Amino acid sequence: DAGVTQSPTHLIKTRGQHVTLRCSPISGHKSVSWYQQVLGQGPQFIFQYYEKEERGRGNFPDRFSARQFPNYSSELNVNALLLGDSALYLCASSRPGQAYEQYFGPGTRLTVT
Amino acid sequence: AQKVTQAQTEISVVEKEDVTLDCVYETRDTTYYLFWYKQPPSGELVFLIRRNSFDEQNEISGRYSWNFQKSTSSFNFTITASQVVDSAVYFCALSPSVGNQFYFGTGTSLTVIP
Numbered sequence: 001d002a003g004v005t006q007s008p009t010h011l012i013k014t015r016g017q018h019v020t021l022r023c024s025p026i027s028g029h030k031s032v033s034w035y036q037q038v039l040g041q042g043p044q045f046i047f048q049y050y051e052k053e054e055r056g057r058g059n060f061p062d063r064f065s066a067r068q069f070p071n072y073s074s075e076l077n078v079n080a081l082l083l084g085d086s087a088l089y090l091c092a093s094s095r096p097g098q099a100y101e102q103y104f105g106p107g108t109r110l111t112v113t
Numbered sequence: 114a115q116k117v118t119q120a121q122t123e124i125s126v127v128e129k130e131d132v133t134l135d136c137v138y139e140t141r142d143t144t145y146y147l148f149w150y151k152q153p154p155s156g157e158l159v160f161l162i163r164r165n166s167f168d169e170q171n172e173i174s175g176r177y178s179w180n181f182q183k184s185t186s187s188f189n190f191t192i193t194a195s196q197v198v199d200s201a202v203y204f205c206a207l208s209p210s211v212g213n214q215f216y217f218g219t220g221t222s223l224t225v226i227p
Contacts, residue, residue, distance in 0.1 A: 042217030100146045104158040
């Protein structure tokens with residue numbers, strides 16, 4: 001089975017712009033979580049979605065939003081980009097009822113200049 | 114509050130030495146899961162092990178072993194006879210049974226010198 005896929009792999013944006021990151025979960029997984037990993041730090045939880053509904057949200061500003069589609073893929077949107085948004089954005093998927101077993105994708109590396 | 118502390122920021126060892134990576138966690142939950150992940154320079158998190166709070170048995174997998182002690186809230190990871198391919202950043206993580214988000218430590222960067 002294919003693992004979690006994310007696109008794009010790398011992205012360079014300018015301050016103030018908007019960005020959309022995409023994630024496709026493993027087949028059969030209905031829950032998707034997003035994490036931000038700033039250089040030198042551990043991943044920080046941003047959102048969790050299950051069955052197209054937000055089920056959890058970390059301590060991130062409203063500039064960050066996400067959604068999940070009927071096929072369980074997900075998008076993470078960040079508005080009004082700041083330099084501090086430069087990070088590796090990781091997506092993880094899990095089976096229903098097994099959110100403790102998350103499979104991580106390769107990440108999207110976002111650079112804001 | 115949930116928290117994971119990895120006090121060792123960077124460790125360097127010579128190939129074939131043993132090395133232990135420390136992890137201390139905080140949680141008020143009685144049911145939770147602990148994890149170790151490896152992150153090579155490519156960035157993808159590679160799952161190494163998951164332990165639930167009711168299973169304190171130590172585990173060995175090849176050159177890897179894990180020591181879980183609830184009394185000290187620690188979940189340490191030992192690599193025996195380290196190899197250059199073990200060089201990576203290692204993360205310890207906690208997932209409470211409710212909420213299901215992962216809480217990661219800040220990671221330990223391991224460099225194995227040939």
